[in-house]
Amino acid sequence: MSSESMPLTRKGRATRERILEAASALMFERGVAGTSVDDVKREAGVSSSQLYHYFADKQALVRAVVAYQTDLVLAANEPLLARLDSLEALRAWRDFVVEVQTAADFFGGCPMGSLASELADSDPQAREQLALGFARWETMIRDGLRAMRDRGELRAEADPDRLALALLTALQGGLLLSQTRREVTPLQVSLDTMLEHITSLRVPSPSGT
Amino acid sequence: MSSESMPLTRKGRATRERILEAASALMFERGVAGTSVDDVKREAGVSSSQLYHYFADKQALVRAVVAYQTDLVLAANEPLLARLDSLEALRAWRDFVVEVQTAADFFGGCPMGSLASELADSDPQAREQLALGFARWETMIRDGLRAMRDRGELRAEADPDRLALALLTALQGGLLLSQTRREVTPLQVSLDTMLEHITSLRVPSPSGT
DNA sequence: AGCGTTTTGGATCGGCCGATCCAATCAAGT
DNA sequence: ACTTGATTGGATCGGCCGATCCAAAACGCT
Numbered sequence: 344m345s346s347e348s349m350p351l352t353r354k355g356r357a358t359r360e361r362i363l364e365a366a367s368a369l370m371f372e373r374g375v376a377g378t379s380v381d382d383v384k385r386e387a388g389v390s391s392s393q394l395y396h397y398f399a400d401k402q403a404l405v406r407a408v409v410a411y412q413t414d415l416v417l418a419a420n421e422p423l424l425a426r427l428d429s430l431e432a433l434r435a436w437r438d439f440v441v442e443v444q445t446a447a448d449f450f451g452g453c454p455m456g457s458l459a460s461e462l463a464d465s466d467p468q469a470r471e472q473l474a475l476g477f478a479r480w481e482t483m484i485r486d487g488l489r490a491m492r493d494r495g496e497l498r499a500e501a502d503p504d505r506l507a508l509a510l511l512t513a514l515q516g517g518l519l520l521s522q523t524r525r526e527v528t529p530l531q532v533s534l535d536t537m538l539e540h541i542t543s544l545r546v547p548s549p550s551g552t
Numbered sequence: 553m554s555s556e557s558m559p560l561t562r563k564g565r566a567t568r569e570r571i572l573e574a575a576s577a578l579m580f581e582r583g584v585a586g587t588s589v590d591d592v593k594r595e596a597g598v599s600s601s602q603l604y605h606y607f608a609d610k611q612a613l614v615r616a617v618v619a620y621q622t623d624l625v626l627a628a629n630e631p632l633l634a635r636l637d638s639l640e641a642l643r644a645w646r647d648f649v650v651e652v653q654t655a656a657d658f659f660g661g662c663p664m665g666s667l668a669s670e671l672a673d674s675d676p677q678a679r680e681q682l683a684l685g686f687a688r689w690e691t692m693i694r695d696g697l698r699a700m701r702d703r704g705e706l707r708a709e710a711d712p713d714r715l716a717l718a719l720l721t722a723l724q725g726g727l728l729l730s731q732t733r734r735e736v737t738p739l740q741v742s743l744d745t746m747l748e749h750i751t752s753l754r755v756p757s758p759s760g761t
Numbered sequence: 762a763g764c765g766t767t768t769t770g771g772a773t774c775g776g777c778c779g780a781t782c783c784a785a786t787c788a789a790g791t
Numbered sequence: 792a793c794t795t796g797a798t799t800g801g802a803t804c805g806g807c808c809g810a811t812c813c814a815a816a817a818c819g820c821t
Binding site: 348350351352354355358389390391392393396 | 766767768769770771772
């Protein structure tokens with residue numbers, strides 16, 4: 344956020360936004376390296392000078408896309424994760440994720456996951472952005488699990504930090520396999536297995552139910 | 553394996569192999585789209601005519617790389633997964649995976665996972681190859697879990713099919729997050745959580761141990 | 762209305778991309 | 792040794808890549 348000039352007028356902001364949205368969509372569909380600056384220009388209906396006015400170079404555009412997609416993904420999950428205080432809420436989140444992917448016919452997977460896989464080794468700053476994004480995601484889940492434990496729904500030994508991280512990795516792995524197999528099963532089984540594990544960490548009810 | 557001409561002489565086979573190894577290494581480091589045919593030529597010490605003599609075009613080369621990496625990954629795992637008949641063996645496999653990634657400083661992740669993420673949406677045939685590769689991997693794990701169940705180490709309700717798939721997704725998700733965070737924790741927590749879940753499915757021992 | 766700044770159009774650049782071509786060389790069987 | 796086909800060297804092509812540049816237009820402010 345340093346070298347490219349930030350738009351000061353309303354129209355400038357709109358143009359920058361249009362470029363960002365076009366780039367995000369294309370890079371999600373075709374990957375970062377598979378998307379040319381010309382592609383973005385065409386999709387956004389914008390000239391060279393416009394694009395390079397708001398983004399110093401392709402790398403700067405990529406990093407803006409990473410920030411954009413990270414915020415989108417977290418914003419989509421936040422409503423369901425904010426009130427993650429019961430196993431029902433956990434299942435509702437699972438259903439939400441499964442439905443989103445099913446609606447997309449298992450194309451694309453997780454925007455953050457795809458970007459991470461492509462950029463982690465080649466763009467240290469993008470990698471750091473994504474690591475921070477995943478950490479925010481993890482924190483949302485962890486706070487929910489902590490609430491469940493504090494409310495006495497989970498045993499004291501249940502570790503919300505580890506379970507939150509395991510849930511997030513299960514989600515990412517499930518998404519990748521579902522994207523590869525074009526099928527819901529891996530995502531479903533992956534999340535359900537983790538949910539079953541968490542279920543097994545409930546406090547034993549006084550009666551034998 | 554239809555359009556490109558297969559090498560008939562010893563030297564031809566060696567050249568093709570050299571190209572394949574160079575392409576696999578580069579595409580693992582920089583991604584498929586990030587690796588140019590010229591890069592491969594340079595790395596393999598080979599001319600245009602040589603490369604295009606053995607591979608019809610870049611797409612054919614990519615698909616050969618997918619097959620090559622798939623076989624490598626499965627061959628690396630096979631020794632440990634073939635005798636997957638106890639929780640100890642499962643832990644040995646976990647240790648192996650963790651050590652390999654640690655030795656690589658968490659660069660690169662899983663070759664199959666990276667290829668899947670990049671190619672699943674853009675190259676249907678590569679996607680299919682990878683789906684089959686993951687299926688073979690899954691089968692290895694599943695057979696081990698079945699053996700454990702049949703030997704009475706796991707409860708009858710434990711479902712080896714689902715557990716095998718969940719283990720594979722946990723591995724892939726853990727690898728992705730570890731690659732992003734440049735840290736062993738996600739991979740470790742992801743696999744350990746699944747192992748703990750499987751441990752909780754052991755047959756209850758007669759005594760209270 | 763007039764001024765300074767932001768925003769835009771669009772031509773242009775050098776370099777790399779994937780791919781093709783022809784001719785020369787090498788290997789293997791007889 | 793000779794022949795046939797496999798293998799190789801290397802020049803070359805058109806097109807796209809990321810990026811730069813200058814001048815014109817639009818904007819915001821007084």
